[in-house]
Amino acid sequence: MLSLSSSSFSPTTTTNTTTTNPHHRPSPSQPPPCFLSPLLGRHHKSVSLRCCSSINGSPNSVPNSDRVTTRSSRVDDNSNKEVKLKIGLIGFGNFGQFLAKTMVSHGHTVLAYSRSDYSRAADMIGVQFFSDADDLCEEHPEVILLCTSILSTEKVLRLLPLHRLRRSTLFADVLSVKEFPRSLFLQLLPPDFDILCTHPMFGPDSGKSGWGGLPFVFDKVRVGSDPARESRAEAFLDIFRNAGCRMVEMTCADHDKHAAGSQFITHMMGRVLEKLDLENTPINTKGYESLLNLVDNTARDSFELFYGLFLYNKNAMEQLERMDWAFDMVKKQLSGYLHGMVRKQLMLETGQDQDQVGVINGKNNHNKKLLLPPPKIVSSVVPEKKKHDLVVINGRS
Structure with missing residues (x-):
């Protein structure tokens, strides 16, 4: 290695x-x-x-x-080969396994630790699995990558035996929020550790056919000036570069601002539409198909992830309030338009404003009704009950 x-x-x-x-x-x-x-x-x-x-x-x-x-x-000049890293994954659930497959395929050595037993899944991928975090850290991985849930990140990081790692270890994460892990790393990690905050803007579903063109956001929060440490950080980023990702370098604060307006809104709408129990129909439009796909994609993610996007991104509440405002605005627009139509209908039926509606194009339009029927509660006249006409079929009534 x-x-x-x-x-x-x-x-x-x-x-x-x-x-x-x-x-x-x-x-x-x-x-x-x-x-x-x-x-x-x-x-x-x-x-x-x-x-x-x-x-x-x-x-x-x-x-x-x-x-x-x-x-x-x-590239390692003396071997003429790309630098291969020893990467320790903390958390080996669905997303950790998804990333590990590509890392192993690029020739990197991958170690994994998780509270659940994923030893069988690790063997199938070519990953060395550890049930004890101390044992993994004693292997001295060059990179520690947190693949935990947002809600459990702080607890997991506090329990890691950092003293068993080399002082120049690079810490990275793939959380969907960025200011939170940045602050956590700066607070809990020794000053000699390097910090790289990243977010692959895709997952096992959206990235199952390859990562080409998919955005990968990163922020070099703290990387030592030593050439070897700079090269190590770049070697880690090269995993995603060489897989075809669109590399986007931005601050953690800018990421959370943009993500609240895109990722959180997407998950929010998917969760709302899920409550409607949308179903396939024989006459689905392309737009309706997009809504069904949105529900399907967001419903596969845990509610814990959705809650983490809301709780640990300070911009999410603002977006939620904007959604409430936008929904009320559309309802008021519909109600206002409906009120105007009903008002015109009532004026025509009661004969008000005769000068305005009396003659249109030379024709008497006093009795002309609009296409929109008035609400039943408006009319005070109870219509007579009509007897059903008998229909003669084959000479029988």
Whole structure:
């Protein structure tokens, strides 16, 4: 396993021919020294992520087209492979397993801890499962990723044996709210720990066909200036970059503001529509199909998640009040329009305002009724009961 926090390997691992002979130039069939790729075992210690040698011995002289470190992937120069992380997942429910599958497929070592026994599911994915958080922390994962529910995050974090982790460990989360975990991390984690707040704006349902184009929000709350720690944070973000996510860097405060106007509203409307027991019909429109899909997607999430979106995002209450206002406005608009129609109907039936409704286009319209019938309570005249006409069928009545 490549470990960013480990010491660099022995100087004998690579050979810098340019140091011994500054005039030496490799033959066309001989690659530059920084591209030599000795086979390394999976558990070798990591190395610096920057190319330390080039054709003329100066890293800055390497042409841009030959640089091995790019934004889209962190690369170990001596092995010519992407950096592989050891990631500890705290919480291994539906969402934790969903993320772990992609992490394992990218070659990262994934450890998982949960209060429930998910050892069988972990074996199927290729994840090492721990039933004790102390045992996981003693494995010294480079990244601790919280995949807990919003409501249980503080309790879980307080119970983690932080003293068993390395002092430079990177902590990250994938909660649907961001200011809350940010404040919690800054309050409870030692100052040497790095902090990365993230939110994949998708889940097992919306991301089951791939993550291409789906937004991934992140905020580098606290990342050490050491190149290895910066590269580790980027290597973690590369999991989502390389999966095709649309990377969106913004502050935790801005995330919560936007999420309250999108994610909370979506869940709120889905929950409201669920109470209506909407059903499939033989004449579904596209719009109605969208509503059914909305109900289906939000109903699959637990009410605990929905409550967490409301309780731990200070902007959610404002959106809820705006929804109440908007609903009342639409009802008043409908009532006002209905009142106007009924008023005109009553004026026509009672003969009021004769000058205004007497003649239209040369025709007498005093007795013309509107399409909207008046409410039954308006009329004081009880209509006579009519006898049903007999219908003759086949000569019989």
